[in-house]
Amino acid sequence: MAKAFKEALESGKFVITAEVGPPKGVDIEEMKHHIELLKDKVDGLNVTDNQSSVMRISTLPVCQLIREAGGEPILQMTCRDKNRLALQSELLGAYILGITNVLSLTGDYVTVGDHVDAKPVFDLDSVLLLETIKGLEEGKDFAGNELTGEGRPTFCKGAIVTPEANPIEPQLLKFEKKIKAGAEFIQTQAIYDLDNFKKFMEYARQFEVKIMAGIVLLVSAGMAKYMNANVPGIFVPKDLIDEMASAEKGKALAKGIEIAGRMIKTLKDENICDGVHVMAIGKEGKVPDILAAAGLA
């Protein structure tokens, strides 16, 4: 059984998390397979919350499946679909199930997804959600009412940052608010340029927060170019695109795994950050190969 994520964070070890994306539908065989494959190889498994505003199975039951399988879930919570009542009741519900790791996110806007006419909520934002969690830990709900009975919930609170955001200053201002609001760990948006990332880490090290670098598996040179052109806050340097393009036909994925592994190894060996969050979007089954390539398996 996986050790508690919080314990892993506090132990000072190089922490590894990966991601499980709930499907749109009730066939969960593939997802269960991924959970089984990853649960003992990582310190936590993020469960995405209607990722990209596309309707899927909700996060809480999937977190519960991970727990039942002996893994350590990290509940992703966006502010897009739930107001302050729903967010808080979900947090309390998560806690009583033993799901205590929470990643606070704003959430993509509704129109980027598959229900473009849905009402966007955004009652709170990622900073206020962290404050809300802190409030519950102190025994008070958002409105200041006391929680009843004995005991208080405790969570391990996380948030995200985009080190390659342009401009970076407003992003860092929010990053600092997230830490002030109680974030204990930060998973970053995908990073590829380690020199840039080192600069970010020099700044981030002044705060008491664990930083986990976001690693997104490249599957082709085309994907890298696409992300550069279309995904905010992601920058794949030219040498990596060239390296992907240099792969023999049919070997691009293997090259991507090699690059991801190499990056993780550098981050760990050079003690650049506190861990990595590996996102192998649609290729979750390849995460063990990435970890092996990093010398971590």
Place this chain on the structure above:
Amino acid sequence: MIVAERKPFEEIKAMIESCKKVLIVGCGECVSVCMAGGEKEVQILASQLRLAFEEEGKKLEAGETTLERQCDKEYLEEIKDKVNDYDAVISMACGAGVQFLAEMYDSKLVYPALNTQFIGVAEREGEWSERCRACGDCVLADTGGICPVAICPKGLLNGPCGGTNDGKCELSKEKDCAWTLIYNRLDKLGKLDNIRKIFPAKKYSVQTTPGRRIHEAFKEKE
């Protein structure tokens, strides 16, 4: 001003398909300025409807009038004598005007000709943009006169989301990121400390619909 645009012609035509006489009522305020429901637009809609009916071998008598505004009873009363001559009224005011007209003439069918969009400003001739969501809890003093509630699609109060890119919004390269604008303006004003604090969540209780306000001087003495 309140910015609106005319509904698609076919939708308006379908509303009054069975009518023989309709009165089209324009509004001389905001929707006149944004070229959606003023005197000129009343004329255009009336002509279009007459022609379309004629093409189908039907006859439509379309009356035209434009009031000073439709959100005040004193102006709505001006059509008191006319209204009874018609099967229905098409209001070319914003949603507020349509309702006030329908309330005063509640035995008459009243149809809206516009879709009311937002409270905004005229960027230049023929182009308007949203600036206020009437949230009832203004934060502009802290944000350098740029509203994160209206300009940011998510209405974020504590800084940009991760979707911001080169100062633009994740929804469109045409939209500015409100928080980049706010940051740059406050930086220029030397007031970045304004946004280092954590802004509390919006009080949605102050915007419970329907809103109502009574001026102090007009409150009944207890």
